[in-house]
Amino acid sequence: MAELLSVGSIGFDSVKTPFGKVTKAIGGSASYSSIAASFFVPTAVSSLAGKDFTQKHRRIFEDRGIDTSCLMIHPKKKTLSWKAHYGFDINDAKTDKIQLNAFADFVPNLSDELKQTPFLFLANGDPEQQMAVLKQMKKKPRLSVCDTMNFYIQKKPMQVKEMVRTADIGLMNDAEARMLFNTSNLVKCAKEILKLDSRYAIIKKGENGVVLFSNNSFFALPGFALENVKDPTGCGDSFAGAFLGFLAQTGDLDEANVRRALVTASAVASFNAEDFSFNRLLSLTQTEIRQRVREFRKIVLF
Amino acid sequence: MAELLSVGSIGFDSVKTPFGKVTKAIGGSASYSSIAASFFVPTAVSSLAGKDFTQKHRRIFEDRGIDTSCLMIHPKKKTLSWKAHYGFDINDAKTDKIQLNAFADFVPNLSDELKQTPFLFLANGDPEQQMAVLKQMKKKPRLSVCDTMNFYIQKKPMQVKEMVRTADIGLMNDAEARMLFNTSNLVKCAKEILKLDSRYAIIKKGENGVVLFSNNSFFALPGFALENVKDPTGCGDSFAGAFLGFLAQTGDLDEANVRRALVTASAVASFNAEDFSFNRLLSLTQTEIRQRVREFRKIVLF
Numbered sequence: 001m002a003e004l005l006s007v008g009s010i011g012f013d014s015v016k017t018p019f020g021k022v023t024k025a026i027g028g029s030a031s032y033s034s035i036a037a038s039f040f041v042p043t044a045v046s047s048l049a050g051k052d053f054t055q056k057h058r059r060i061f062e063d064r065g066i067d068t069s070c071l072m073i074h075p076k077k078k079t080l081s082w083k084a085h086y087g088f089d090i091n092d093a094k095t096d097k098i099q100l101n102a103f104a105d106f107v108p109n110l111s112d113e114l115k116q117t118p119f120l121f122l123a124n125g126d127p128e129q130q131m132a133v134l135k136q137m138k139k140k141p142r143l144s145v146c147d148t149m150n151f152y153i154q155k156k157p158m159q160v161k162e163m164v165r166t167a168d169i170g171l172m173n174d175a176e177a178r179m180l181f182n183t184s185n186l187v188k189c190a191k192e193i194l195k196l197d198s199r200y201a202i203i204k205k206g207e208n209g210v211v212l213f214s215n216n217s218f219f220a221l222p223g224f225a226l227e228n229v230k231d232p233t234g235c236g237d238s239f240a241g242a243f244l245g246f247l248a249q250t251g252d253l254d255e256a257n258v259r260r261a262l263v264t265a266s267a268v269a270s271f272n273a274e275d276f277s278f279n280r281l282l283s284l285t286q287t288e289i290r291q292r293v294r295e296f297r298k299i300v301l302f
Numbered sequence: 303m304a305e306l307l308s309v310g311s312i313g314f315d316s317v318k319t320p321f322g323k324v325t326k327a328i329g330g331s332a333s334y335s336s337i338a339a340s341f342f343v344p345t346a347v348s349s350l351a352g353k354d355f356t357q358k359h360r361r362i363f364e365d366r367g368i369d370t371s372c373l374m375i376h377p378k379k380k381t382l383s384w385k386a387h388y389g390f391d392i393n394d395a396k397t398d399k400i401q402l403n404a405f406a407d408f409v410p411n412l413s414d415e416l417k418q419t420p421f422l423f424l425a426n427g428d429p430e431q432q433m434a435v436l437k438q439m440k441k442k443p444r445l446s447v448c449d450t451m452n453f454y455i456q457k458k459p460m461q462v463k464e465m466v467r468t469a470d471i472g473l474m475n476d477a478e479a480r481m482l483f484n485t486s487n488l489v490k491c492a493k494e495i496l497k498l499d500s501r502y503a504i505i506k507k508g509e510n511g512v513v514l515f516s517n518n519s520f521f522a523l524p525g526f527a528l529e530n531v532k533d534p535t536g537c538g539d540s541f542a543g544a545f546l547g548f549l550a551q552t553g554d555l556d557e558a559n560v561r562r563a564l565v566t567a568s569a570v571a572s573f574n575a576e577d578f579s580f581n582r583l584l585s586l587t588q589t590e591i592r593q594r595v596r597e598f599r600k601i602v603l604f
Binding site (some may be wrong): 057088089090091120130184185186188190191205208209211213217218219220221222223225226227229256259260262263275297298299300302 | 303354390391392393486487488491492493507509510511513515519520521522523524525527528529531558561562564565577598599600601602
């Protein structure tokens with residue numbers, strides 16, 4: 001039975017970076033997060049793909065032991081399609097075209113089994129829908145983490161805040177936090193997140209790492225410096241999946257272990273950037289993850 | 303006798319931030335760097351101020367034991383004047399007006415004594431002038447560090463590179479490094495800096511901390527999260543002054559100590575942002591610096 005459930009999008013991504021391109025590769029927040037989580041615990045995914053999402057595609061998830069029983073197929077529409085490019089600043093995706101297709105009709109409908117999953121990741125999406133998923137759960141998950149994005153922050157800021165209040169941890173990146181709380185100061189943003197009853201405030205900073213605030217402490221991890229970043233698509237979702245996966249595997253939600261989870265998640269996310277789509281995650285080993293965590297220890301040593 | 307010499311600008315700054323403003327406060331790269339360095343070793347400053355720079359102003363430096371024998375006064379012109387404001391993004395200074403005044407005529411002319419200073423900071427300035435200062439030195443300094451800025455990178459990129467090659471360490475921030483080497487990847491930037499015979503590549507990242515590369519290692523320190531940033535003016539120069547000051551005081555240029563110097567420098571720079579001009583540095587104590595260095599240890603612990 002799955003210990004971690006990731007609810008979010010599945011799409012086909014066509015991405016061009018200065019280092020190459022990929023056409024119609026599987027992407028989406030639920031893909032990256034579930035694959036990253038599957039390194040740690042039995043994982044399930046809930047999403048809605050289109051009729052062009054074949055058994056071959058599904059097998060990529062199933063080969064990793066991911067429960068795809070709630071990965072639904074729309075009978076008529078195609079899978080979400082995202083076309084984007086990265087320019088000089090490899091951290092900044094420019095969307096050329098997005099077609100929601102099947103995903104526009106996504107209403108998560110969990111099986112009785114998955115309604116009891118103890119660790120829940122609500123990948124970025126409509127905050128009201130994210131809350132609806134939480135309400136479906138038969139018992140309160142041990143830990144629920146929600147992500148968000150600029151689109152919903154602009155369109156539904158109150159609902160995004162309500163979602164952060166409802167989930168245990170609201171995850172966002174620095175630009176999103178600044179936008180949601182209308183201040184450039186990340187400490188002030190973190191305090192606002194904590195006021196929304198978030199157990200921890202975790203703000204992702206891309207290549208600049210991640211910061212963690214609780215009511216009485218502060219942790220900061222720098223980014224892992226990569227010389228060869230091929231495609232940063234999905235790093236945030238890989239980060240979230242590995243973070244929650246590590247916590248599910250270790251079962252310890254104290255801050256010391258949350259710090260270790262953030263380091264492990266940063267390691268996994270850094271690998272993801274080394275190749276297009278989630279290709280690097282598919283070849284990644286536990287030994288490599290542990291090795292990069294050890295490198296992180298050396299990087300911050302003084 | 304001074305163990306550290308800082309060569310750069312002295313000006314009067316009028317700065318407005320969302321948290322207040324200051325009018326005609328002493329600023330400039332030589333001011334911030336020499337005051338920060340003076341926490342660690344006897345320091346001297348070389349600059350050219352204008353006739354409106356009075357004994358009262360000079361006494362601020364002398365009260366900290368700073369040798370101002372090469373802080374010259376232009377007989378006719380006024381002191382450099384800089385007017386700027388910071389908006390929503392407190393890290394991004396918008397220059398409203400700059401008048402070089404006396405500083406336009408600055409040609410560093412060191413006394414015989416100062417030509418023997420073992421630790422030299424060449425604050426950002428014309429790279430040819432920076433090199434001229436190095437040539438004046440009677441013996442090669444034990445450590446010379448040069449800073450630069452976007453203006454000279456755009457105007458004289460080859461000379462900036464030549465300056466980095468000539469000094470022991472070329473210091474720059476992430477945006478400057480990306481501009482100078484025409485790549486957004488900081489590892490590639492660092493490799494280019496190291497190729498220019500820089501002993502270490504140190505790239506400042508503002509509130510995101512600092513990274514250090516040598517030929518076989520990498521160190522990253524996150525920024526110290528401040529809730530109350532009043533005025534970030536001079537943080538980069540305070541950082542450089544404290545960095546070089548710590549190295550001069552400890553006399554150890556091995557990487558382990560350079561890492562400690564970067565932490566100490568980050569601590570001093572973070573204090574500088576807590577008040578306008580260098581006011582916070584004037585009240586800062588050794589105990590407070592040590593305390594913040596200890597906090598840095600807790601921040602990165604996992």
